[in-house]
Amino acid sequence: MAAIDQSIFSPELAARFDHLVTIYPMKRSALIPMLLYAQDEIGYVSEAAIREIAARLDLFDLEVRNVLSYYSMLRTKPAGKYNVQVCTNISCMLRGGYEILDHCKAKLGVGHKGVTPDGVFSLEEVECIGACCWAPAMQVNYDFHDELTTGKVDSILAEYKAGNGKDVK
């Protein structure tokens, strides 16, 4: 492994990466988890993160970018502190998913992939998140919220805004 003199990541994450590259038969397998965990820490996958991850895996930056651009959860620009992801796929659509999406758009004043001016929230319309039987559903960062109503969405967003959202990563 190329030596990483000065990691851009926290010591905890750098240690985690040191471990991750050892658990697979090929260290490149650690790439997608590393991109996710880097994004969790920085808020997006930055140029510096791409360079360090490439160095850790003996890849070209381009190879990392090539993979990065494929996966819908990975982003190269900051999202809001709380990324609201509303599912509008079929099961959610049938139970009001678009109403929830429209409500979030109006409430947050942003559209798909928009970030509020204060940086607190961003909004995404996402494909099926695997909560079909509890539709309509959304995720805020990695947290699931289901059986939504517009009233329930209001109180969920208020909780996050007040800093009470659990498990923000």
Add this chain to the structure above:
Amino acid sequence: MPRNVSHPDEVIVLKRRFGMGAADIEKYLEQDGYKAVQLAISQGVEAMPGWIIDTMKASGLRGRGGAGFPTGMKWSFVPKQSEKPKYVLVNGDESEPGTCKDHVIFLEDPHAVIEGTMIAGLAIGAKLGFIYLRGEYRYLLKIVEKAVADAYAKGFLGKNIFGSGLDFDIVTQTGAGAYEVGEESALMESLEGKRGVPRIKPPFPAVVGLYGGPTVINNAETIASAPHILLMGGEAYSKLGSERNGGTRLFGISGHVERPGVYELPMGFSLHRAIYEVAGGVKGGKKLKAVVPGGSSCPVLTADELNVGLDFDQMGKAGTMLGSGGIVVLDETVSIVEFALRVIAFYQHESCGWCIPCREGTDWIKKTLSRVYAGGGTAKDIDNVQYLAENMMGRTFCPLGDAAAMPTLGFVKKFRKEFEDYVAGNRAGTPVMSEQELVGAGH
């Protein structure tokens, strides 16, 4: 959080530990946990692989991801001798719209997945298994990670498992958002740190799979069924289901029903009863218009076509598929044109672009249906949609092209009049997308 549901018509095998705190290893052990893997090892190291595979074959278990391939046979295809290491890969990349069954397995009974992975590994002679969850399931990854760590702490995983002299390790990880990665060869690419594009087959994973080694890849529900099957016996499990469709499976019933939820029903159970009795019928007493029976890639059934048994063969005869067991119910208010547009918008979004018929076909169908839906369509548009879909079928590396074409053909053929009505300016149903959304159709 997922709600546990129950109904007297359920036949409980896989759900027996749901709601019982079985994510805790002690609770799992109290409920026959890790007994199946020990029973396998007690057959003796020489006889064990054959015993496991014979039991799985006798169980009639067929892959719960959607393809329905017999699991015992799949395991038997892995060569006994191999220069390269063999692997077990658990596909928990659940992303077929309408499907949330693996979600509850990981939540309620993660050790069953771990034990099933060990059993598959013992059957084929693998020393390493991977449990791959979709990226959105981070909270479930944490549950599975803890379960794996607890299993290591007990000495169940690692060196010399249960005194067998055999080693077995498990690595867990998630993807990062891609429907396509649910396809087995694309999942292996993803696990190797690449874009999730499919590989051409043959060779099949049983011969050349992950890292070029022989690989068994199974859906999480299939894997979680294995410990139950070993404990109850293959024949006993088989008898619960219908002909050539052994056992039970989890059905996620969603959409316009009174009691949506994940129910465990015997294979061959009536679709009509599943909707009207188990899930409580159509929400608000409305009329049923259509059912998407096994995830969004399955051709739609009309209200007149529900007297069919929920197994791979009967659903195939009915012109659709059992798929991933995600039953989505549409009531009379749904615009089929809008629904078809939403379905193709999904596949267009998820097409990886590797195969041109899929990349271009999904895009043109979406554009054409958007026009029909918005009121600017012509009669020829409907024929064009059908023509495009027919020409995608079977012409792509992986089944995503088919998964987009099949439901489209179903909607256009079975509800053609509704498409014609849209062209004529009569919009049936109650649209739910806003103007902006219908122009973009999703995102």
